[in-house]
Amino acid sequence: MSADVLERSDVSPPSNDLTRRRSWLPILWTLPPVLVVLGIAGYPILRVLTESTRTPTGRGTEVWFSVLGSEAFRDALWRTVSIAVCATAGCLVLGTFLAIVLAFVPFPGSGVVGRLIDTILTLPSFLITLAFTFLYGTAGAVNALIAELTGATTPVIDFLTTPLGVILAEITYFTPFVVRPVLAAFAQLPREQLDVAASLGASPWRVLRQVVLPEAWPALAAGGSLVLLLTLNEFGIVLFTGAKGVITLPALIYTRGIVTFDLPGAAVLASVQVLLSLSLYLVYRFVFARFIARPKEQ
Structure with a gap:
């Protein structure tokens, strides 16, 4: 051997x-x-x-049926979803426009603008609301300037405490969450494709529609899903605008749990909020995984 x-x-x-x-x-x-x-x-x-199941009578289902069947819950749910959808749509439009300008329209100071957009991500949301108050509040700088120019005695701009004010503040704060992934998608786009399309006589709008935007759809879907998730749970902007008529689910949870000390009712609302958030998070993870996998497939 x-x-x-x-x-x-x-x-x-x-x-x-x-x-x-x-x-x-x-x-x-x-x-x-x-x-x-x-x-x-x-x-x-x-x-x-x-x-949410602890009640004096011991019947937890009564609390669920009482809370979910109330008009206050339906109004808060509708207000939450409508504000989140409108703010997300606004972020997608504004974020796509800013990303296109930063990626394909060179201008002096574009790097500074990009860094300023990134800086917004580090700020708490209520600072955006305070800035809106200083600018567009009834005693803000814009109303003061209009009053000085026109002699108006009443505020001309008074939208801050309305759903529109909340939506605009959320668009301002959450737009960078769309700009960043879209810019990353544009960075992976080969410049040769743009040059070939332009050399074949395609107009800039056609290049944008048929070459650029198709590459950005996964990034837009991922950014939009994240923004929708964040706006559904946003509380600081709603609170600091002082919009008493704008009652969202987070605001209603705060009112039930802290103001009226209705802990079972607040727990039911929080359970619904958690269910919405987890569902949207799963959608966001699925879309983001597709966004990551697509370059590998190509």
């Missing part, structure tokens, strides 16, 4: 115990972070669901 055969015969396969131990190692490494996530995110959700 040769030496090679003897060496191979001396090497024994790993034992079953060692194999089982190695298969358990990934589970042991992932168990601590999973437990931390469950403790931070899972326990509060479970506590909210439990609180």
Whole structure:
């Protein structure tokens, strides 16, 4: 028997115990972070669901039927969804326009403008509302300028405490969440395609419609899904505008839980809010995964 055969015969396969131990190692490494996530995110959700069933009569379904069947809930749900959809549409339009300008219309200071847009992402949302108040409030700079020019004694611009004011503030704050992914999509677009399309006589609008925008659809879908998720849960802008007639689900949860101390009712509303958020988050992750996978397929 040769030496090679003897060496191979001396090497024994790993034992079953060692194999089982190695298969358990990934589970042991992932168990601590999973437990931390469950403790931070899972326990509060479970506590909210439990609180929504605690009533003096012991019938938790009564609270659910009472809250979900109330006119206040229907109005708040409609107001939340309508504001979120309008703000998302505005962010998509404005974000696409800004991304096109920054990517394809070179001008002095474009880098500074891009950094300023990124800076908005680091600011809390209520600062945008305060800026709107200083500019467009009844005693803001714009109304003061109009009064000085025209002699008007009453504020000409008074939209800040209306749904329109909330929508405009949300568009201002959340538009960068659309600009960034769209700019990333434009950066992956080969310049040769644009040059070939232009050399074949295509107009700039046709190039934009048939070459540029198709590449941006996944990024627009991902950014729009994220903005819709964030606007559905936005509370700071609604609170700081002082729009008493604009009652969204987060504002109604705050009123029920903090002002009137109706914890079971607030828990029911919070459960609905969590369900909406999780559903939209799954949609966002699906769209974002498609956006990431598309360049690899190409």
